[in-house]
Amino acid sequence: MNFTARPPSMSTRDNVYQTLRDQILLFELPPGASISEKEISQRFNVSRTPVRESFVRLAQEGLLEVYPQRGTFVSLIDLELVEEARFMREQLERAVIRLACAGFPDERLAELGSNLSLQKACIENQDYRTMFELDEAFHRTIFEGCRKNNTWAVIGQINVHLNRSRMLRLAADHHWDHLYEQHFQMAEAIRNKDEERAERLMKDHLSLTIADQALLKEKFPTYFK
Numbered sequence: 001m002n003f004t005a006r007p008p009s010m011s012t013r014d015n016v017y018q019t020l021r022d023q024i025l026l027f028e029l030p031p032g033a034s035i036s037e038k039e040i041s042q043r044f045n046v047s048r049t050p051v052r053e054s055f056v057r058l059a060q061e062g063l064l065e066v067y068p069q070r071g072t073f074v075s076l077i078d079l080e081l082v083e084e085a086r087f088m089r090e091q092l093e094r095a096v097i098r099l100a101c102a103g104f105p106d107e108r109l110a111e112l113g114s115n116l117s118l119q120k121a122c123i124e125n126q127d128y129r130t131m132f133e134l135d136e137a138f139h140r141t142i143f144e145g146c147r148k149n150n151t152w153a154v155i156g157q158i159n160v161h162l163n164r165s166r167m168l169r170l171a172a173d174h175h176w177d178h179l180y181e182q183h184f185q186m187a188e189a190i191r192n193k194d195e196e197r198a199e200r201l202m203k204d205h206l207s208l209t210i211a212d213q214a215l216l217k218e219k220f221p222t223y224f225k
Contacts, residue, residue: 013050016040017057024063024074025167026129031223033074035064062160076225077168078161079213085162089155090206093139094199097186099146101195108145112138112187119180128170131179135166138183142190162209169212172219179208 020040023029037055041048055072058064065075115138122131143152170176182205189198217224 011050012046013053016044016046016050017054019044020054020058021061021063024058025164027164027168027171029074031074031076031164034071035074036072077164077223078225079165079217081158081161082165082209082213085155085158085160086206086209088158089162090203092151092155093142093206094202096143096146096148096151097190097198097202098195099148100142100190101193101198104142104145104190108141109187109191111141112183112190115141116180116184116187119176119183123176123180126174128167128174131176132163132167132170135179135183142186165209165212165216168216168220168223169209172216179205 020029029035037048037051040051040054044051055064055066059066059072062078062081063075064072066072115134119131119134119138122128122134140152143149182201186198186201186205189195189201
C-alpha cells in the first residue's frame with residue numbers, strides 16, 4: 001500500500017487521507033475491510049496522528065465506520081444514500097443541461113468532444129478507472145460551462161456512496177458503449193440547443209443507476225448494507 005504521486009505541497013495528513021480515499025473508491029480497500037491506525041501508519045511510514053485525522057475525515061464522509069472495542073471498517077455501500085445522491089444529481093443535472101442548451105461556450109463544447117474521444121479509447125482498453133474519471137469530467141464540464149462550479153461542489157459532498165456504486169458497475173461490466181452513446185447524444189443536444197432532448201437524455205442517463213443496483217447487490221452481496 002503506497003502513496004499515489006501527489007503534489008509536493010500536500011501535507012502528510014492530506015496525502016494519507018487522499019490515498020485511503022482513492023483506495024476505498026477503487027475497491028483496493030473493499031467494503032467491510034478492517035483497517036487500523038497502527039497498520040496504516042506502519043505501511044505509510046508515518047506517525048499515527050495524520051492517520052487518526054484521516055480516519056476521522058473519512059468517517060465523516062461515510063467511508064469508514066468506527067466501532068468502539070471492535071475496530072474501524074470500510075463502510076458498506078448504503079443504497080438509500082446512493083438513491084438520495086442520484087435523486088439530487090438528476091434534479092440539478094437536468095436543470096443545468098437545459099442551461100447549457102441556452103448558451104454554452106465553444107471551448108467547453110470542444111472539451112466535451114475531447115473527453116468523448118478519450119472515452120472511446122477507454123472502451124477499447126477496458127480502463128474502468130479512467131472511464132470513471134472521464135465520466136465525472138464530462139458532467140463537471142457542463143456545470144463549469146454554465147458557471148455553476150459551486151453547484152458541482154455541493155454534489156460532490158453527497159456523492160460518496162453513489163460514486164462507489166458507479167465505480168463498481170464499471171469494474172463489473174466492461175460494456176460501456178451505451179454510456180459513451182448517451183454522453184455523445186448529450187453533447188450533440190447541447191450543440192443543437194435542443195433543451196427537451198438534452199434533459200430527457202440526462203434523465204435516462206442518471207436512471208441507469210437504479211437499474212444497476214439489483215445486479216450489483218446480487219453479484220457483490222457483502223459490499224452492501
